[in-house]
Amino acid sequence: MSSRVAREIVRDIAARGLGVGDTLEPESEMMQRYQVARASLREALRILEVHGLIRMKPGPGGGPIVSEVDSVEFGRMMTLFLQAKGIQFNELVEARLIIEPLAARLAAARHDPEDKEVLRRIVQDGLDAEGDEQWLAASNAFHATVLSMSGNGLIDLFARAMKEIFTERASAVYVARRRGHVRRTHSDIADAIIAGDADVAEDLMRAHMEEYARTVARREPQLMEEIVDWR
Template identity: 85%
Template structure:
């Protein structure tokens, strides 16, 4: 009986088809305005839409699932469901390449020291005034926070809000992903120490952004980030020399 195993060449062709179909699915999701929680068509309809065999379609969906763009809902009425585009998923994919390139945490931190002050400057320059009340609310939540969990949530929300107010979706996504990668490894920093100082700093940065003072907003954010890096360096000196690992 002839060996039915696929040759390396045919496997490469199959992978090529699945990659192309994955791109088509992403384009269709964007073109149709589908959002988190929306369900894609049943498998039989997708096979017809993309003119592809079941194996290649399933591999295409698996590619998107691995990258966090869809999730597979089990059971009757299940199937591929659009996921929320999350900076954590983007960061998880990024760490694969960072580890392969031998990027160290010190380099990641340097990138954050460039991007986040720039985001604060852009937020002060071009933010939508409708966001001011939301920024004030987040700062107040930080002032009122009790316990580590509430404080960390409020602090993360503050940085995320500033980055979103910069008005550049790519900077927002990239900066959040870098923050997610780093804080996952250094989550204990600032939980119990100098919390009052950080609260005041967040409030000052928010005031500068709301007032449209780009120079002050950038300067304050840079000083804030530099202090954070120094604190990490003292408490976790080994971290900065480590290579970012894929998680």
């Protein structure tokens, strides 16, 4: 019963166009809407809270509030299943090596003028970045932009989640120290995407991701053989 009610709540959130920060009805109204007892409703809300779809605001005027559905929460949920299946980090990296070059190909094939300008600004942000923190933010934004330009929401969500899982555990300092080389690589990939050259965009992204994977494997070999843990 609680799982059924949870699915109905999700459908209603989408159908009513509720966004981040919107509050759902009071408990009494939800019990009436879904024709369910208080215990089953609260269990349904707990299911959605655990999956990061809502959060419970305490106190007067509180209640279930719609959360942002993002790759971080999706990645956290995914790690539960990855650990249960014994998936290692080298398998996670291999999956990224397949998906991100494909996303670059799709971005080049499906780009539009607005996407071009966004990508140009992101690349320029990387060129102008000073310090490791600013540079890493620009680098992450570049990959996120390419994924979003793929035009495929599932590829975008899945690839971002895998990136979140991996980069949360791998040190990024040594990558930041190589930012001159990575800047040029990002610029070349962006040029290929903007030009609509899908083959070149895919090849450059694959080479970029393979180089990154080799660097991590060399610097943190123990990580690659570890099982992805649930966090």
